[in-house]
Amino acid sequence: xxxxxxxxxxTAIPLLAVVSxxxxxxxxxxxxxxxxxxxxxxxxxxQIAAMREQLGLNDPFLLRYGRWALAAxxxxxxxxxxxxxxxxxxxxxxxxTTLSLVALSMVIALIIGVTVGAVAGLRPGxxxxxxxxxxxxxxxALPYFWTGMLLILLLAIKYPLLPxxxxxxxxxxxxxxxxxxTLPALALGLAPAAIIARxxxxxxxxxxxxxxxxxxxxxxxSPLRIVGKHALKNxxxxxxxxxxxxxxxxxxxxxxxxxxxxxxxIGQLAYQAVxxxxxxVVQGVVLVTAAMVIFINIVVDVSYGYFNPRxxxx
Amino acid sequence: MSGEATLPPGGAAPAAGPAxxxxxxxxxxxxxxxxxxxxxxxxxxLAVLTVMxxxxxxxxxxxPYRMDAIDMAHRLSGPTxxxxxxxDSLGRDTLTRLLWGGRTSLSAAVLAVTVATVIGVPFGLIxxxxxxxxxxxxxxxxxxxxxxxxxxxxxxxxxxxxxxLITAMTAIGVVYAPRLFRVTRGxxxxxxxxxxxxxxxxxxxxxxxxxxxxxxxxxxxxxxxxISLMLAAALLAEAALSLLGLGVVPPTPSWGNILGRGxxxxxxxxxxxxxxxxxxxxxxxxxxxxGDGLRDALGREIRKGD
Numbered sequence: 111x112x113x114x115x116x117x118x119x120x121t122a123i124p125l126l127a128v129v130s131x132x133x134x135x136x137x138x139x140x141x142x143x144x145x146x147x148x149x150x151x152x153x154x155x156x157q158i159a160a161m162r163e164q165l166g167l168n169d170p171f172l173l174r175y176g177r178w179a180l181a182a183x184x185x186x187x188x189x190x191x192x193x194x195x196x197x198x199x200x201x202x203x204x205x206x207t208t209l210s211l212v213a214l215s216m217v218i219a220l221i222i223g224v225t226v227g228a229v230a231g232l233r234p235g236x237x238x239x240x241x242x243x244x245x246x247x248x249x250x251a252l253p254y255f256w257t258g259m260l261l262i263l264l265l266a267i268k269y270p271l272l273p274x275x276x277x278x279x280x281x282x283x284x285x286x287x288x289x290x291x292t293l294p295a296l297a298l299g300l301a302p303a304a305i306i307a308r309x310x311x312x313x314x315x316x317x318x319x320x321x322x323x324x325x326x327x328x329x330x331x332s333p334l335r336i337v338g339k340h341a342l343k344n345x346x347x348x349x350x351x352x353x354x355x356x357x358x359x360x361x362x363x364x365x366x367x368x369x370x371x372x373x374x375x376i377g378q379l380a381y382q383a384v385x386x387x388x389x390x391v392v393q394g395v396v397l398v399t400a401a402m403v404i405f406i407n408i409v410v411d412v413s414y415g416y417f418n419p420r421x422x423x424x
Numbered sequence: 425m426s427g428e429a430t431l432p433p434g435g436a437a438p439a440a441g442p443a444x445x446x447x448x449x450x451x452x453x454x455x456x457x458x459x460x461x462x463x464x465x466x467x468x469x470l471a472v473l474t475v476m477x478x479x480x481x482x483x484x485x486x487x488p489y490r491m492d493a494i495d496m497a498h499r500l501s502g503p504t505x506x507x508x509x510x511x512d513s514l515g516r517d518t519l520t521r522l523l524w525g526g527r528t529s530l531s532a533a534v535l536a537v538t539v540a541t542v543i544g545v546p547f548g549l550i551x552x553x554x555x556x557x558x559x560x561x562x563x564x565x566x567x568x569x570x571x572x573x574x575x576x577x578x579x580x581x582x583x584x585x586x587x588x589l590i591t592a593m594t595a596i597g598v599v600y601a602p603r604l605f606r607v608t609r610g611x612x613x614x615x616x617x618x619x620x621x622x623x624x625x626x627x628x629x630x631x632x633x634x635x636x637x638x639x640x641x642x643x644x645x646x647x648x649x650x651i652s653l654m655l656a657a658a659l660l661a662e663a664a665l666s667l668l669g670l671g672v673v674p675p676t677p678s679w680g681n682i683l684g685r686g687x688x689x690x691x692x693x694x695x696x697x698x699x700x701x702x703x704x705x706x707x708x709x710x711x712x713x714x715g716d717g718l719r720d721a722l723g724r725e726i727r728k729g730d
């Protein structure tokens with residue numbers, strides 16, 4: 111299991127190298143001389159020269175990339191042009207917020223998705239199944255940022271049950287942490303929940319017809335244990351696949367959700383960096399989010415081996 | 425390359441297929457229409473989209489007010505006889521803004537999907553048809569692009585080039601391209617193994633003609649489904665970017681920036697975020713249902729009565 115995990119990590123290294131090269135190349139898209147555009151309003155020649163020096167623009171491109179990548183491996187992503195904080199410090203300070211949001215969205219998606227999917231899949235064709243199918247279609251199509259706004263309207267303004275802005279760290283107050291993240295995580299998790307519900311329903315209704323389920327039933331195993339032990343474990347592979355596919359959309363969605371709910375995460379950092387043309391910060395955020403997507407996909411791949419040992423062999 | 429490749433293009437080229445092939449194809453399309461028409465949800469979705477596209481296209485003629493007309497006497501009004509969907513904080517008619525916004529939002533979505541198609545489909549055909557090293561290389565390139573969250577890459581590109589919907593949606597299209605690439609490649613791989621391709625190869629048809637006349641028509645179904653679903657995703661991406669103020673520049677309306685402005689008034693006039701949100705949700709739901717309907721109608725799975 112560990113060997114499989116390590117092998118997957120190794121194959122991710124060249125991928126990350128190419129990704130980092132593309133991220134670094136983004137600066138080529140800045141029209142004209144980046145030093146002029148990034149040196150602020152009406153820069154003096156000295157400021158431009160200083161900016162050229164800071165960006166290392168006097169060296170050949172490949173050399174600049176090599177230097178940047180070497181530093182990035184050691185956790186040095188350069189300095190913000192705006193706050194003169196290191197980019198790494200900016201990102202690590204905001205990482206817990208975004209990771210909490212993404213993790214909680216996934217948990218919510220899993221709980222709602224598997225519950226709805228299981229209830230529907232065990233009674234195919236009934237009214238409850240059809241209601242769940244319609245709900246899933248709507249859930250997939252609902253714009254997550256609008257869902258967030260509706261949740262604010264309903265649960266923060268009309269019935270003030272939960273806060274609609276701000277964040278409390280988990281280490282400070284777990285209850286407030288959860289209260290602040292519930293609405294944004296619910297908004298972000300609803301679409302994946304709907305997709306998971308579809309997958310669970312489809313997988314369950316297939317699995318329930320299999321011979322080993324009939325055998326278990328004949329042995330007198332309780333329906334709840336049949337579902338838990340046999341059916342759900344077999345439905346797990348398509349469900350975790352959803353996380354692999356949805357990871358990049360979920361992480362991209364944090365930018366908008368963090369803005370709607372005023373959460374100080376890395377999405378908000380990227381958003382502010384765009385408006386202050388803080389290019390090193392933008393590059394840092396793109397690199398870190400791409401690495402997050404790669405990591406989630408490794409975890410998904412490795413979990414296949416747990417849910418279905420046959421995959422590990424091949 | 426055989427001698428056939430030297431035939432002049434156009435008129436002298438042989439017809440798409442023998443007569444039997446033609447009638448079979450006509451039968452297939454009749455069957456498709458029959459199956460699609462029996463799916464009420466998909467037909468409803470198509471009707472909704474047709475109305476939305478027509479209304480947006482005709483906005484200059486059917487909108488009740490001028491695009492930027494201001495009615496200061498009726499700011500933040502609810503639905504009235506004068507303003508069916510109310511007005512925003514500047515006294516602009518919401519219905520008018522939504523009609524005009526549809527032009528921006530729908531064409532932005534089409535732009536992104538067109539970029540994704542133009543990149544993804546040809547490379548997918550090449551990778552799936554030729555296989556080998558070129559397939560390996562293109563597939564790895566797709567893997568790399570897939571690791572970028574579309575919205576974050578679009579924001580990074582906007583950081584470099586400045587706000588603008590065209591750049592932003594082109595970027596979204598580039599990040600979506602691998603998804604179409606994978607669908608095209610997969611479908612091409614399975615068509616490649618069919619006997620009629622082998623037959624075309626053995627009579628010496630050049631690869632580009634086999635791809636254009638034999639492979640492409642046979643992979644259109646999964647492509648259409650994917651394109652329809654992708655339009656929904658692109659519409660959401662446009663809305664998200666404009667909501668953040670990174671897409672279309674005001675005062676040009678788009679569904680996203682109308683929603684963004686409306687959200688600012690959520691405490692006093694919540695309907696300002698209800699209408700644009702509802703419009704976006706209805707459009708994405710319709711594209712999704714249309715995609716599902718196409719999948720069912722074009723699918724090769726067991727047909728009733730066969």
